[in-house]
Amino acid sequence: MIGFLIQRLIQAIAVVFVMSLIVFVGVYAIGNPIDVLIDPAADQALREALIRQYGFDQPLPVQYVTFLGNMLTGDFGESFVYRLPVLDLILSRLPATLELALSAMLIATLVGIPLGIWAGYKPDSLSAKLIMGFSVLGFSVPTFWVGLLLIMVFAVELGWLPSGGRGPTQEVMGVDVSILTGEGLSHILLPAFNLALFKLGLLIRLARAGMVEVMSSDFVRFARAQGLPERQVVSLHVLKNIAIPIVTVFGLEFGSTLAFAVVTETIFNWPGMGKLIIDSIMLLDRPVMVAYLILVVILFVTINLVVDLTYGQLDPRIRTKGAA
Amino acid sequence: MSDVVLSVQGLETAFSTRAGTFKAVDGVSFDVGRGEIVGLVGESGSGKSVTGYSILGLVEPPGRIVGGRVELDGENLLALAPEKMRRMRGARVAMVFQDPMMTLNPVLRIGTQMIAAVRAHDPVSKADARTRARDALGIVGIPSPEERLDAYPHQLSGGMRQRVAIATALLHRPAVIIADEPTTALDVSIQGQILAEVRRLADETGTAFVWITHDLAVVSSLADKVCVMYAGRIVERGPADDVIASPRHPYTAGLLASVPSLHEPGAPLPQVPGSAPPPLQRPEGCAFRPRCARASEACLADPPLATFDDARRAALCHHPIEPDAWTSFSTSTASRNAS
Numbered sequence: 001m002i003g004f005l006i007q008r009l010i011q012a013i014a015v016v017f018v019m020s021l022i023v024f025v026g027v028y029a030i031g032n033p034i035d036v037l038i039d040p041a042a043d044q045a046l047r048e049a050l051i052r053q054y055g056f057d058q059p060l061p062v063q064y065v066t067f068l069g070n071m072l073t074g075d076f077g078e079s080f081v082y083r084l085p086v087l088d089l090i091l092s093r094l095p096a097t098l099e100l101a102l103s104a105m106l107i108a109t110l111v112g113i114p115l116g117i118w119a120g121y122k123p124d125s126l127s128a129k130l131i132m133g134f135s136v137l138g139f140s141v142p143t144f145w146v147g148l149l150l151i152m153v154f155a156v157e158l159g160w161l162p163s164g165g166r167g168p169t170q171e172v173m174g175v176d177v178s179i180l181t182g183e184g185l186s187h188i189l190l191p192a193f194n195l196a197l198f199k200l201g202l203l204i205r206l207a208r209a210g211m212v213e214v215m216s217s218d219f220v221r222f223a224r225a226q227g228l229p230e231r232q233v234v235s236l237h238v239l240k241n242i243a244i245p246i247v248t249v250f251g252l253e254f255g256s257t258l259a260f261a262v263v264t265e266t267i268f269n270w271p272g273m274g275k276l277i278i279d280s281i282m283l284l285d286r287p288v289m290v291a292y293l294i295l296v297v298i299l300f301v302t303i304n305l306v307v308d309l310t311y312g313q314l315d316p317r318i319r320t321k322g323a324a
Numbered sequence: 325m326s327d328v329v330l331s332v333q334g335l336e337t338a339f340s341t342r343a344g345t346f347k348a349v350d351g352v353s354f355d356v357g358r359g360e361i362v363g364l365v366g367e368s369g370s371g372k373s374v375t376g377y378s379i380l381g382l383v384e385p386p387g388r389i390v391g392g393r394v395e396l397d398g399e400n401l402l403a404l405a406p407e408k409m410r411r412m413r414g415a416r417v418a419m420v421f422q423d424p425m426m427t428l429n430p431v432l433r434i435g436t437q438m439i440a441a442v443r444a445h446d447p448v449s450k451a452d453a454r455t456r457a458r459d460a461l462g463i464v465g466i467p468s469p470e471e472r473l474d475a476y477p478h479q480l481s482g483g484m485r486q487r488v489a490i491a492t493a494l495l496h497r498p499a500v501i502i503a504d505e506p507t508t509a510l511d512v513s514i515q516g517q518i519l520a521e522v523r524r525l526a527d528e529t530g531t532a533f534v535w536i537t538h539d540l541a542v543v544s545s546l547a548d549k550v551c552v553m554y555a556g557r558i559v560e561r562g563p564a565d566d567v568i569a570s571p572r573h574p575y576t577a578g579l580l581a582s583v584p585s586l587h588e589p590g591a592p593l594p595q596v597p598g599s600a601p602p603p604l605q606r607p608e609g610c611a612f613r614p615r616c617a618r619a620s621e622a623c624l625a626d627p628p629l630a631t632f633d634d635a636r637r638a639a640l641c642h643h644p645i646e647p648d649a650w651t652s653f654s655t656s657t658a659s660r661n662a663s
């Protein structure tokens with residue numbers, strides 16, 4: 001187990017390292033940020049001083065090594081636009097996005113998995129067909145369109161829910177939280193549902209597919225032959241067996257929701273990381289872009305590691321292999 | 325042995341597929357006495373498994389039981405409400421399946437699975453259920469059962485897994501266990517051990533077994549009675565020794581002629597010529613007719629059930645083999661003498 005962890009950790013560090021190189025070179029290729037940084041009317045001497053200050057006069061490998069050295073000490077540089085340490089900037093936006101992503105995952109999981117299990121348990125029933133129809137809508141209708149529709153119906157026409165923003169927040173252990181008040185909840189409901197819809201469709205399909213497969217297995221038949229009540233056949237024998245693909249997709253989706261909630265955040269004017277990265281791309285705010293992408297890589301690698309460790313908990317056959 | 329625990333009468337189970345509807349089980353009748361082992365023999369596709377599932381009420385769509393009775397101690401299981409039937413399964417009638425790799429849940433410990441099986445019928449504590457599971461493992465000859473309870477299925481050999489399955493089926497001391505080819509996937513020596521164990525269990529616990537197999541050699545070493553199945557029907561039944569010594573149905577005779585261990589060593593093994601027809605293309609009258617050396621015009625009509633030995637034996641055939649004709653028959657299955 002320890003050996004497995006160390007091996008995975010080394011892999012993770014290698015991935016982060018390679019990605020940092022790709023991201024750095026890629027962003028470097030996009031263009032020269034100095035034009036954005038400087039008043040076009042500034043004189044040549046000031047211009048050159050600034051170039052030297054940011055190290056843009058150095059060759060690319062030297063710039064990269066400097067960047068890498070700083071990164072290892074947790075210093076991602078300073079935003080060209082906000083003049084703030086990039087890490088602080090990103091972390092200040094993290095709670096809003098985290099809150100939104102977690103709410104969306106929660107909705108998708110609590111609704112999607114039971115619906116999928118039911119649809120797989122009675123695949124020929126009318127309710128199952130309705131559920132599957134809904135899931136197709138869930139991941140085929142574009143997020144922005146659903147978002148606009150939600151605002152149209154629930155904010156504009158009915159006026160039940162606010163059309164955007166995060167509402168008031170409370171500080172809990174140093175982190176801003178908005179879901180503790182009714183008003184906060186009313187703000188998060190639409191964007192969270194909007195963000196959840198795609199995942200909901202996906203989880204329904206996954207749970208259904210696993211269910212159909214496992215329900216026809218010999219061990220389910222054997223459990224029934226022992227006279228186990230149906231409820232227990234499903235909860236004891238089936239759930240753990242369908243969990244592996246669900247956990248995998250859950251992990252990936254959670255990562256991508258955190259990283260790329262951009263569309264929903266923009267539509268609902270949600271003050272999260274998505275808006276920050278869009279702004280930074282528009283303004284060629286290079287340190288923010290690079291730091292953000294690298295943090296995303298670290299996020300994905302971490303989630304994957306957690307998912308892999310969960311596999312071992314779910315399937316003893318993987319556990320033995322991992323230990324060997 | 326006169327005491328009948330399970331009586332299957334005229335059982336019919338149909339499947340509706342896109343190509344058409346057919347009866348995988350077509351009027352099957354047989355009795356099982358207390359502690360008796362009945363072999364249910366036939367080629368693959370003859371309807372043995374579906375017979376087993378029908379007895380337990382485990383037939384799944386597109387299959388449906390369309391006729392007959394399954395009496396357990398006089399009570400017709402087919403008339404029971406689903407919840408009542410569930411309480412029968414595992415408690416009064418149990419089933420074991422062919423593939424020991426697949427019948428145990430790969431992600432749960434043996435103990436977890438067996439404890440759930442105990443508590444499905446008896447509201448005992450987990451500790452008590454565990455004790456019963458451990459005792460059951462001991463009964464089927466599993467060494468250090470306490471440790472096995474904590475093992476996962478993949479940590480046990482195929483033979484051990486099948487013993488675990490049999491122990492699970494035995495937990496509530498059911499009147500009957502349907503065993504669907506439980507030793508087919510195991511090698512011969514392990515199979516022999518398990519057969520001996522089952523024989524002992526039937527004698528000691530009074531649990532009866534319906535032992536489904538395609539191997540007549542297994543039946544000859546294990547069963548009290550045998551039912552031979554062909555194309556959804558039982559074509560011959562009787563005491564195992566008698567049927568094997570002198571089969572009355574041409575299909576049984578053909579099966580017997582192809583069993584190596586029942587033969588002179590070195591003699592060539594004749595096979596039953598041809599193969600079983602797909603269920604939707606069964607011929608009119610006797611389904612065995614295209615493969616039968618004794619077939620005549622009469623066989624175009626449904627064969628009658630001919631009984632022998634004071635009805636202790638029966639064969640579904642227009643021209644059953646005479647007892648003395650068997651010797652010449654067995655030396656050459658291809659003997660085409662029709663009368």
Ligand SMILES: Nc1ncnc2c1ncn2[C@@H]1O[C@H](COP(=O)(O)OP(=O)(O)O)[C@@H](O)[C@H]1O
Nearest residue numbers: 339348367368369370371372373374375386603
């Ligand atoms: N779920 C099913 N759908 C359609 N046909 C089936 C199904 N299960 C069994 N059958 C058919 O029923 C017949 C008997 O099958 P089975 O009882 O499994 O045979 P055996 O156990 O003797 O090999 C076969 O022709 C098989 O194709």
Ligand code: SF4
Nearest residue numbers: 610613616623641642
């Ligand atoms: S009824 Fe006719 S065809 Fe069928 S087994 Fe008997 S002799 Fe052969």
Ligand SMILES: [Mg+2]
Nearest residue numbers: 372373374504
């Ligand atoms: Mg079978």
